[in-house]
Structure formats: C-alpha cells, structure tokens
Amino acid sequence: MISGLVTNIQGYSIHDGPGIRTVVFMKGCNLECQWCSNPECISPHPEVGLIKKLCTKCGKCAEVCPNNALEYQADKPPRIDRARCDGCGICCSACSYGALVLYGRAMNAEEIYDAINRDKMFYEASGGGVTASGGEPLLQPQLVCDLFQKCQRASIHTCIETAGCAPESALKQVLPYTDYILYDLKHLNSEKHRKYTGQPNELILYNAGIAAESGVETLFRMPLVPGINDDEQNIKESVDFLHGLGNNSLRIELMPYHRLGKGKYESLDREYPLSDVLSPESEHLESLKKAFESNGIMCTISQ
Numbered sequence: 001m002i003s004g005l006v007t008n009i010q011g012y013s014i015h016d017g018p019g020i021r022t023v024v025f026m027k028g029c030n031l032e033c034q035w036c037s038n039p040e041c042i043s044p045h046p047e048v049g050l051i052k053k054l055c056t057k058c059g060k061c062a063e064v065c066p067n068n069a070l071e072y073q074a075d076k077p078p079r080i081d082r083a084r085c086d087g088c089g090i091c092c093s094a095c096s097y098g099a100l101v102l103y104g105r106a107m108n109a110e111e112i113y114d115a116i117n118r119d120k121m122f123y124e125a126s127g128g129g130v131t132a133s134g135g136e137p138l139l140q141p142q143l144v145c146d147l148f149q150k151c152q153r154a155s156i157h158t159c160i161e162t163a164g165c166a167p168e169s170a171l172k173q174v175l176p177y178t179d180y181i182l183y184d185l186k187h188l189n190s191e192k193h194r195k196y197t198g199q200p201n202e203l204i205l206y207n208a209g210i211a212a213e214s215g216v217e218t219l220f221r222m223p224l225v226p227g228i229n230d231d232e233q234n235i236k237e238s239v240d241f242l243h244g245l246g247n248n249s250l251r252i253e254l255m256p257y258h259r260l261g262k263g264k265y266e267s268l269d270r271e272y273p274l275s276d277v278l279s280p281e282s283e284h285l286e287s288l289k290k291a292f293e294s295n296g297i298m299c300t301i302s303q
C-alpha cells in the first residue's frame with residue numbers, strides 16, 4: 001500500500017467542510033503563497049521545527065543526531081544545520097520538552113484511516129467527515145484515493161481542500177471518491193498570482209472548471225489578503241469567473257488573512273513574508289461581501 005507524508009491529523013475542525021471534521025494535512029505543495037499559514041506543509045520532505053521558547057538548552061538533541069546537524073550552544077537553543085538534517089526525527093524523540101517537532105511522517109491510507117476513524121461518532125452526529133488538506137493533497141492522489149475509498153465504504157463523508165495547481169489527471173483520479181471540494185481562488189490575474197504564490201493561475205482556473213462540472217459539491221474560497229487580492233478589479237474578475245462556471249458555482253467564502261502561522265516560520269528558521277500586512281478590517285470584509293452579493297454570488301466570511 002502506498003505511503004505519503006503527513007504533517008498532522010487534526011480532529012474537531014469546524015472550518016474545513018461540513019460538520020465536525022478530521023483534517024489530514026499532507027506534506028508538499030507546488031505553490032508558495034506569501035500568506036501561507038502552514039509553511040511546514042510546503043516542502044515535500046520531512047523537516048524539523050524548533051520551538052525555541054520550550055527549549056531548556058539541555059543539549060541532548062545534539063548528542064543523538066547521527067548527522068551532526070545540531071550545534072549545541074550553551075546559552076541559546078541549538079542551531080539546526082538544515083543542509084545536514086535528513087529529517088530522521090531522532091532528535092524529536094530525544095527531546096523531553098517538546099521543543100523539537102518533526103513535520104512529515106510517512107503514513108499509508110490504513111494508518112490514516114485508523115486515526116480518523118476514532119472520531120466517527122462526531123461525523124455521524126454533525127454531518128462531518130474527513131478532509132484531505134495540506135499542502136496540496138492532489139500531489140499525492142493515490143494516497144487520497146486509497147483513504148477516501150476506505151472512508152466511503154464506511155459511510156464517512158470525504159472532502160478535499162485544494163488550490164487546484166496539480167495535473168488534471170490527479171483531480172480526475174480523486175473526484176469519484178470525493179463528496180465535497182473546497183477550492184481556493186487566490187488571484188484572477190495570472191501575473192499577480194505568480195508574483196504572490198510562485199505559479200501562474202491558468203492550470204488552477206482550468207481545473208476549477210473540471211471541479212465545477214463534476215457534479216461534486218464545490219465551495220470556492222478566497223484567502224483575502226489586504227493589498228494583494230482585495231482590490232475592485234480582482235473581485236470583479238472573480239465574480240465573472242464564477243458566473244462563467246455555471247449556476248452551481250455562484251458562491252464564495254472569504255477567508256480573512258491572519259498571522260497564526262508566524263510561529264511555524266520561526267520554528268523552521270524562515271522569514272515571515274508578510275510581516276507588514278494586517279488582517280482585513282471587518283467593515284472592509286463586509287463591503288467585499290456586498291460586492292459579491294450584489295453581483296449574484298452568495299458570499300460568506302469564514303471565522
């Protein structure tokens with residue numbers, strides 16, 4: 001059975017599809033959005049995060065690392081040489097204080113299913129289920145298929161949370177086992193999309209059409225980032241695009257930008273790209289919501 005890399009399996013989510021859900025965060029994404037709140041899910045390889053405030057500077061991790069990737073510093077947390085680290089996770093097991101976290105563990109569909117199945121009673125009570133997120137789950141389509149087939153056999157609702165930047169074949173492979181799609185639209189202008197995410201948007205918009213035509217219930221969502229995609233032109237182009245997808249796609253959810261991922265950037269020794277950007281004001285969000293609604297698109301704002 002095929003394995004893939006999973007960074008986290010998080011239960012009791014109410015923001016990632018209908019009802020109460022367990023979210024499987026898959027590792028690896030081919031976008032690098034400047035506002036990403038899951039930077040640990042971007043690289044397709046295992047990585048170690050260091051939560052400096054939990055470190056007691058005991059030095060045990062540096063003693064056990066087989067690759068000499070950790071440099072002990074008496075007065076500071078250890079320094080990670082990321083070129084030497086192969087993500088074996090030995091240091092994470094050795095740290096008694098939870099200061100080292102391994103992002104990315106190999107799991108197969110059976111192991112993931114066993115983990116999500118523990119919360120089945122919550123799915124049944126709330127109309128929830130499992131959501132494959134990331135990262136980009138469509139970069140591991142066979143693993144998603146294996147997992148979703150098991151879920152569907154057990155009457156567990158399945159949802160994929162995608163940015164759509166993946167081969168058309170991957171999307172079509174996963175669709176027959178998917179009950180619900182959360183589909184991100186980040187910017188309708190391809191050059192700006194490339195500037196802020198590292199990739200143009202043509203493939204994403206093309207795959208959006210396939211999702212919309214598939215008959216699988218699809219909710220388009222837009223991460224709303226002040227100064228990047230909240231201008232009148234982008235809203236107008238988003239409205240036109242959704243109308244072009246047909247009557248089943250006339251709704252969108254706005255996801256206001258937040259800085260909740262900042263600590264994870266620090267744990268990975270990465271610079272936080274949008275340090276000057278603040279969350280959008282609620283009045284501004286309401287005015288954008290009205291702009292969609294007055295153009296025939298049902299709009300909600302996520303919490």
Ligand code: SF4
Pocket residue numbers: 054055056057058059060061062077078094095096097098099100
């Ligand atoms: S083992 Fe944990 S607490 Fe000790 S130095 Fe390493 S990271 Fe810090």
Ligand code: SF4
Pocket residue numbers: 048064065066067068069070080084085086087088089090091092
């Ligand atoms: S994950 Fe392995 S190689 Fe990397 S720092 Fe820890 S012990 Fe060393």
